[in-house]
Amino acid sequence: MSNTAPTPQTFSIKDAWKPLPGGFWRIEEAQHLLRRMTFSATPEAVTAALRQSPEQCVEEAFKPGAVMPKPEALSEFESTVHERYRKIYRDVEDPEEKRKLQRELRQEDNDLFREYAMEWFYYARDAENSAREKFVLFLQDVFVVERAKVKETYSLYNLQQTLRTGVIGNYPELCKQVSKEPAMIRYLDLVQNTARKPNENFARELFELFTLGEGNYTEADIKEAARALTGYRIKDRTEFYFQENLHDDRNKTVFGETGNWDGDDIIDLTFKQPAARTFLIRELIKFYLTEQAVPEAYIEALGEQWANHNFSLSYLIETFFQSRLFFHPAYRGNFVKSPIHFYIGLCQDLRLDIAPFDSRVLRSMDVMGQSFYNPPNVRGWLYGEHWINSTTISGRRQVVDYLFTPLNEKKLNGNEQRDLEKAREAERGNFLVTNERLKQVVGTGADDLAEHFTTYFITAPSRPSYRGALESILGDTTADGATQRIRNAMIALLQSPAYNLC
Amino acid sequence: MQNLPLTRREFIRGAGGLGFLAFSGVAPAFLARSALAQTPAPERDRSIFVIIQLAGGNDGLNTVIPYSNDQYYKLRPNLGLSNGLLNLNDDLALHPACSELHQLFQDGKLSIVQNVGYPNPNRSHFRSTEIWETASDSETFAREGWIGRYFDNTCAGAPDGSVDHDPCGIHVGDMIPQSYLSEKSHSLFGMKHRGRFDRGQDPADLAYEKLLQADHIEGNASYLQHTMMNTLVTERRVEQIIAKYKAEANYPGTKLAQSLKRVAALIHADMETRVYFVSQGGYDTHANQLTNHQRLLTELSAGMNAFQQDLNAHKKDDQVLTMTFSEFGRRPAENGSAGTDHGTAAPLFVMGSKVNGGLLGQAPELVTDVKKDLEYSTDFRGIYSSVLDKWLDVDSAKILGEKFEHVPFV
Numbered sequence: 080m081s082n083t084a085p086t087p088q089t090f091s092i093k094d095a096w097k098p099l100p101g102g103f104w105r106i107e108e109a110q111h112l113l114r115r116m117t118f119s120a121t122p123e124a125v126t127a128a129l130r131q132s133p134e135q136c137v138e139e140a141f142k143p144g145a146v147m148p149k150p151e152a153l154s155e156f157e158s159t160v161h162e163r164y165r166k167i168y169r170d171v172e173d174p175e176e177k178r179k180l181q182r183e184l185r186q187e188d189n190d191l192f193r194e195y196a197m198e199w200f201y202y203a204r205d206a207e208n209s210a211r212e213k214f215v216l217f218l219q220d221v222f223v224v225e226r227a228k229v230k231e232t233y234s235l236y237n238l239q240q241t242l243r244t245g246v247i248g249n250y251p252e253l254c255k256q257v258s259k260e261p262a263m264i265r266y267l268d269l270v271q272n273t274a275r276k277p278n279e280n281f282a283r284e285l286f287e288l289f290t291l292g293e294g295n296y297t298e299a300d301i302k303e304a305a306r307a308l309t310g311y312r313i314k315d316r317t318e319f320y321f322q323e324n325l326h327d328d329r330n331k332t333v334f335g336e337t338g339n340w341d342g343d344d345i346i347d348l349t350f351k352q353p354a355a356r357t358f359l360i361r362e363l364i365k366f367y368l369t370e371q372a373v374p375e376a377y378i379e380a381l382g383e384q385w386a387n388h389n390f391s392l393s394y395l396i397e398t399f400f401q402s403r404l405f406f407h408p409a410y411r412g413n414f415v416k417s418p419i420h421f422y423i424g425l426c427q428d429l430r431l432d433i434a435p436f437d438s439r440v441l442r443s444m445d446v447m448g449q450s451f452y453n454p455p456n457v458r459g460w461l462y463g464e465h466w467i468n469s470t471t472i473s474g475r476r477q478v479v480d481y482l483f484t485p486l487n488e489k490k491l492n493g494n495e496q497r498d499l500e501k502a503r504e505a506e507r508g509n510f511l512v513t514n515e516r517l518k519q520v521v522g523t524g525a526d527d528l529a530e531h532f533t534t535y536f537i538t539a540p541s542r543p544s545y546r547g548a549l550e551s552i553l554g555d556t557t558a559d560g561a562t563q564r565i566r567n568a569m570i571a572l573l574q575s576p577a578y579n580l581c
Numbered sequence: 582m583q584n585l586p587l588t589r590r591e592f593i594r595g596a597g598g599l600g601f602l603a604f605s606g607v608a609p610a611f612l613a614r615s616a617l618a619q620t621p622a623p624e625r626d627r628s629i630f631v632i633i634q635l636a637g638g639n640d641g642l643n644t645v646i647p648y649s650n651d652q653y654y655k656l657r658p659n660l661g662l663s664n665g666l667l668n669l670n671d672d673l674a675l676h677p678a679c680s681e682l683h684q685l686f687q688d689g690k691l692s693i694v695q696n697v698g699y700p701n702p703n704r705s706h707f708r709s710t711e712i713w714e715t716a717s718d719s720e721t722f723a724r725e726g727w728i729g730r731y732f733d734n735t736c737a738g739a740p741d742g743s744v745d746h747d748p749c750g751i752h753v754g755d756m757i758p759q760s761y762l763s764e765k766s767h768s769l770f771g772m773k774h775r776g777r778f779d780r781g782q783d784p785a786d787l788a789y790e791k792l793l794q795a796d797h798i799e800g801n802a803s804y805l806q807h808t809m810m811n812t813l814v815t816e817r818r819v820e821q822i823i824a825k826y827k828a829e830a831n832y833p834g835t836k837l838a839q840s841l842k843r844v845a846a847l848i849h850a851d852m853e854t855r856v857y858f859v860s861q862g863g864y865d866t867h868a869n870q871l872t873n874h875q876r877l878l879t880e881l882s883a884g885m886n887a888f889q890q891d892l893n894a895h896k897k898d899d900q901v902l903t904m905t906f907s908e909f910g911r912r913p914a915e916n917g918s919a920g921t922d923h924g925t926a927a928p929l930f931v932m933g934s935k936v937n938g939g940l941l942g943q944a945p946e947l948v949t950d951v952k953k954d955l956e957y958s959t960d961f962r963g964i965y966s967s968v969l970d971k972w973l974d975v976d977s978a979k980i981l982g983e984k985f986e987h988v989p990f991v
């Protein structure tokens with residue numbers, strides 16, 4: 080197989096989605112799988128992967144049953160928020176006081192959001208959750224909601240949890256569940272959508288961004304579908320409920336089929352459309368494999384298999400990640416890591432905990448261009464080279480520099496000092512690369528170190544030219560200043576173009 | 582320093598491994614642009630804005646002290662200052678550590694805007710800083726900073742950090758300030774506050790450059806390489822300017838003063854950059870405030886003064902306006918650990934040869950209730966709108982979303 084992108088002429092459609100033959104499962108392939116499916120390919124992970132088949136590897140990475148615990152304070156807030164708002168409306172007369180109390184609730188929610196965001200980073204950094212959480216990120220980039228509009232942290236958590244458990248179900252079912260998530264109901268204005276005054280926002284995005292893609296439905300389909308999706312409400316600020324008398328129960332004609340459809344029926348009808356077989360696969364390829372267009376014939380072939388398996392996401396995941404197309408050399412080492420991938424992967428590669436300072440971590444994400452749960456618009460983030468500009472690159476470099484800079488505890492403000500204490504209690508205090516750690520490799524030959532660094536931190540295409548450069552940076556690793564040179568070499572490598580790719 | 586490349590062209594010529602670029606798809610455009618790149622003509626009348634962040638929440642009541650008000654001393658039996666005060670008028674005085682700022686005030690080169698804040702103040706460091714930096718109200722969550730939106734309105738986007746132009750904004754420190762975050766992509770540059778250049782370069786940077794000059798394959802790898810090189814070229818230029826700079830004032834060795842010295846060097850070199858951001862930390866004085874705050878204000882006063890004197894001596898003072906801000910002031914009443922907790926409004930300084938000088942805005946009202954916070958009297962966005970309309974010459978409503986009442990410091 081060559082490095083030129085495959086076409087049906089050079090690489091048969093029949094073979095594209097077959098599992099990689101056993102003989103091809105080597106260190107390179109294991110690294111490719113781990114870096115794309117998760118956030119990093121550490122030596123331990125590669126060794127473990129090679130003891131298994133690709134199939135077992137993928138299966139284990141997505142093994143069902145995972146729940147990211149809901150932060151306690153968030154549960155508490157969710158279970159009381161309705162009552163607390165009601166009290167404000169019912170008991171407080173003074174409008175000034177009313178506003179003040181509402182503000183306090185919002186502020187509380189804001190603090191909970193930051194806590195949740197940090198909890199997510201801790202959770203996703205744990206290698207056994209990484210593949211699934213990355214897939215959750217993928218789904219979040221399909222079912223986009225913006226925190227700026229939704230605001231309620233518990234709704235954001237609940238939507239994410241639905242996506243997380245949905246990974247093992249089938250996609251139409253997940254679409255139905257998402258349509259009933261308060262975060263989505265709020266974000267795409269389903270809550271405004273009533274028989275008397277239909278709002279088409281959700282219906283449009285359901286077709287355009289979740290299932291079919293542009294050009295595969297008519298404006299009339301949207302109008303009619305919106306009527307079917309009426310009556311979706313939120314109860315007690317937290318739960319979905321269906322309000323019969325707001326629902327339009329007359330006949331609707333969508334995709335040429337007429338009936339008294341409800342919201343779920345619309346989703347079933349949508350998945351009878353040919354475009355529904357390929358839409359998500361195209362998104363999957365963009366997120367995991369390449370920014371370049373992949374020949375439609377491949378996508379259609381997988382789409383057909385997927386539809387035959389009832390649009391099962393597990394089937395799609397298992398087929399995709401062990402397929403010959405996925406492992407094609409043309410798709411290796413040329414994919415820009417997203418900021419979240421970069422950040423979590425960096426911590427995993429360096430065996431570090433996530434720094435316990437929410438303002439630093441979350442701000443770094445802002446600067447690198449991927450604010451947690453807050454994409455720029457309903458289209459979600461644009462991947463690939465769109466991540467890269469002078470600001471975001473400086474942001475990535477700063478993140479690396481920070482991990483190699485000793486912490487000046489005196490400079491921390493009160494909150495940060497508390498966070499640091501908590502992290503140490505939770506045994507999450509190891510978040511910087513210390514000189515002591517670097518000293519452990521002093522004396523290892525520069526050639527061996529360069530070999531190790533290039534093997535585990537970057538991908539094959541960049542290795543030959545980087546190896547020599549690294550060796551000369553490392554110099555004599557038994558001579559004075561070796562620790563410093565090792566540190567410099569690592570920083571340089573982690574800031575280099577090659578490390579930003581996978 | 583030996584012959585470090587200063588343009589992308591030199592970079593490519595000097596770098597052994599880059600000859601191959603001539604054959605890759607991106608090379609021609611990249612080379613052509615480098616060939617066209619010239620040092621921009623210095624624009625000597627460009628107005629420049631320097632922001633000094635006092636991170637942690639500066640105690641306003643011990644910065645501009647209402648010494649004629651008994652209430653102040655009642656609220657602060659241990660922290661209330663009465664000796665060595667630098668009078669501004671019959672009621673207010675500057676902290677004794679601010680002698681240089683006091684002199685600037687008397688010379689009419691320092692405006693003090695009193696009691697600045699915003700409605701429904703937030704007392705979280707992070708959130709309140711975000712509110713100040715995004716110029717949003719306390720209910721709105723914005724990502725873009727107010728300076729970033731100014732860049733969006735005035736600077737052409739430069740997605741690859743093109744060195745055909747200097748950065749729109751430069752900051753000192755390890756994090757891009759949220760004030761600079763924008764919708765479009767602009768060239769921004771961050772520098773360290775110290776580090777000697779005469780010894781040659783930081784070996785960590787040299788290591789990075791070495792890897793950058795290694796062969797990179799076409800596509801994203803070479804796109805990344807180019808973006809990074811462009812940023813490096815700016816870095817080189819900045820380093821040379823700083824290394825060669827002869828300051829005409831005695832800058833103290835503090836981080837703040839050294840940061841400002843670097844800013845002065847870049848201004849002197851007629852960089853196209855319009856906005857600089859530096860930060861001084863440590864204002865979160867929950868305990869033992871007296872000595873800490875004394876030290877912080879000494880650094881601030883001496884640093885700002887050296888900067889202003891330096892600009893004067895280089896005849897750049899007409900071009901530069903410097904403003905301080907802090908996420909919040911502190912509680913009027915002291916706490917039990919000889920410190921103060923997070924509060925609300927506080928005064929800020931605006932310095933420059935072109936400022937109108939004097940005390941502006943209403944002084945805060947002090948009340949007996951020890952739990953009470955100060956009620957702001959000047960909205961910080963009024964200050965921003967004056968800076969935008971009157972100094973940076975851009976319609977403030979476009980940046981801030983609405984018009985705010987100007988504060989007449991310029």
